[in-house]
Amino acid sequence: MLLDQRSEHVQPLRFAIGYLTAPVHYLAHVPSAMGEWASSQAVSRADLQSEKNHLERQIMILQQRVQRLAVLEAENVRLRELLNSSAELDARVLAAEIIGIEPDPSRQEFVINKGGHAGVYRGQAVLDAGGLLGQVVDIGPLTARVLLITDASHALSVQVNRNGVRAILAGIGQPDRVRLLFVPDTADIIEGDLLVSTGLDQRFPRGYPVAEVIRVAHDPGAPFAIVEARPTANIDRASHVLLVERTAPRREREGGTQ
Amino acid sequence: MRERESRGTPAVIATFFLAAVLTVLPLPEAASLGRPEWISMVLIYWVIALPHRVGVLWGFAVGLFQDVLTGAVLGQHAVALALVAYVAIAAHKRIRVFPPLQQSVVIFLLVGTGALMSYTVQNAVGRVLVPPVWVLLPALVSALLWRPAFSVLRWVRRRFLVR
Numbered sequence: 001m002l003l004d005q006r007s008e009h010v011q012p013l014r015f016a017i018g019y020l021t022a023p024v025h026y027l028a029h030v031p032s033a034m035g036e037w038a039s040s041q042a043v044s045r046a047d048l049q050s051e052k053n054h055l056e057r058q059i060m061i062l063q064q065r066v067q068r069l070a071v072l073e074a075e076n077v078r079l080r081e082l083l084n085s086s087a088e089l090d091a092r093v094l095a096a097e098i099i100g101i102e103p104d105p106s107r108q109e110f111v112i113n114k115g116g117h118a119g120v121y122r123g124q125a126v127l128d129a130g131g132l133l134g135q136v137v138d139i140g141p142l143t144a145r146v147l148l149i150t151d152a153s154h155a156l157s158v159q160v161n162r163n164g165v166r167a168i169l170a171g172i173g174q175p176d177r178v179r180l181l182f183v184p185d186t187a188d189i190i191e192g193d194l195l196v197s198t199g200l201d202q203r204f205p206r207g208y209p210v211a212e213v214i215r216v217a218h219d220p221g222a223p224f225a226i227v228e229a230r231p232t233a234n235i236d237r238a239s240h241v242l243l244v245e246r247t248a249p250r251r252e253r254e255g256g257t258q
Numbered sequence: 259m260r261e262r263e264s265r266g267t268p269a270v271i272a273t274f275f276l277a278a279v280l281t282v283l284p285l286p287e288a289a290s291l292g293r294p295e296w297i298s299m300v301l302i303y304w305v306i307a308l309p310h311r312v313g314v315l316w317g318f319a320v321g322l323f324q325d326v327l328t329g330a331v332l333g334q335h336a337v338a339l340a341l342v343a344y345v346a347i348a349a350h351k352r353i354r355v356f357p358p359l360q361q362s363v364v365i366f367l368l369v370g371t372g373a374l375m376s377y378t379v380q381n382a383v384g385r386v387l388v389p390p391v392w393v394l395l396p397a398l399v400s401a402l403l404w405r406p407a408f409s410v411l412r413w414v415r416r417r418f419l420v421r
Binding site for chain 2: 018021023024025027101104107111145
């Protein structure tokens with residue numbers, strides 16, 4: 001049974017038992033969902049008004065940015081054509097709600113309310129409004145399990161948005177901290193740098209924000225610099241997430257765009 | 259005779275279901291370290307109460323269910339709970355007549371054995387972060403909560419005439 005875990009043979013069994021476990025997750029989500037509903041019912045009019053104003057302002061700011069984005073995107077496509085590299089298509093997204101948190105505190109995972117029947121697949125990237133959250137590792141018929149980028153067994157390829165320095169970002173098991181591995185002491189990474197996904201890992205889409213560098217330390221005795229970062233996504237506060245689907249064919253030559 | 263023996267299976271399954279909900283219920287970070295092993299406790303109760311019906315196979319099946327529920331390696335809790343059920347079934351006559359305090363100690367040992375077993379499996383596939391002492395904390399909490407859980411489960415057994 002344990003050896004089977006290494007291969008894919010037990011996946012159907014796991015999928016079948018998923019029919020039984022899904023109601024448990026849904027049921028365990030009921031109390032917190034009711035709490036949310038109750039607190040959303042008990043909001044004062046003034047609060048709603050100010051929230052509405054805030055959102056309207058935010059929409060305006062975002063719309064102004066989108067106006068520029070359309071031009072930039074068109075320009076980007078033209079430049080890419082000049083460089084002979086394939087254009088990136090918009091990815092389809094699927095919204096899902098988090099219905100369960102991993103009870104084991106040593107693992108950073110959660111359960112969402114969309115599963116195999118909704119077209120979720122293993123390895124699918126999961127984001128929230130702030131940035132990359134993690135990837136789907138396990139599919140049930142009605143639920144799916146998401147491994148967060150902060151889990152100690154997770155790593156992905158990122159690059160510094162400012163200058164394109166690439167590195168490997170690994171979780172250390174804490175919800176608000178990740179670490180860059182094997183960064184040379186001389187690498188040009190400073191505090192406040194935004195790390196975005198590169199897509200080199202063939203799993204995450206390219207160009208989504210992942211984390212922000214908060215500490216760079218050089219230990220004279222160690223061969224690599226210590227770089228710590230904080231995920232830009234609301235890892236421990238997110239309640240709704242987006243699943244990004246790859247519609248574009250896998251890019252063949254990533255190196256050509258550097 | 260045969261019909262009378264198989265009464266109340268839905269009630270047994272319902273208690274396992276409830277235990278599963280309690281297992282994945284969101285808790286504050288600090289409290290989740292000491293989350294009792296509800297499923298192990300319910301299993302031990304049913305093994306002690308109905309050793310002729312609930313045994314190692316039940317332990318294995320419930321363990322598989324818990325594996326998928328918590329996203330663990332398939333077989334991790336199955337092996338652990340099968341072991342717990344085996345030990346409990348071997349000692350059920352003695353556990354039944356123990357005074358409450360002694361019973362709680364036995365529960366601590368049983369749940370702790372199961373937790374360490376599943377810790378061993380987890381360790382073998384390289385997914386642990388905490389030292390093994392921490393997995394005994396849930397066992398301790400389980401032992402403390404054994405009496406209330408026992409009363410509730412006994413009420414269920416009598417109310418729904420499970421035998």
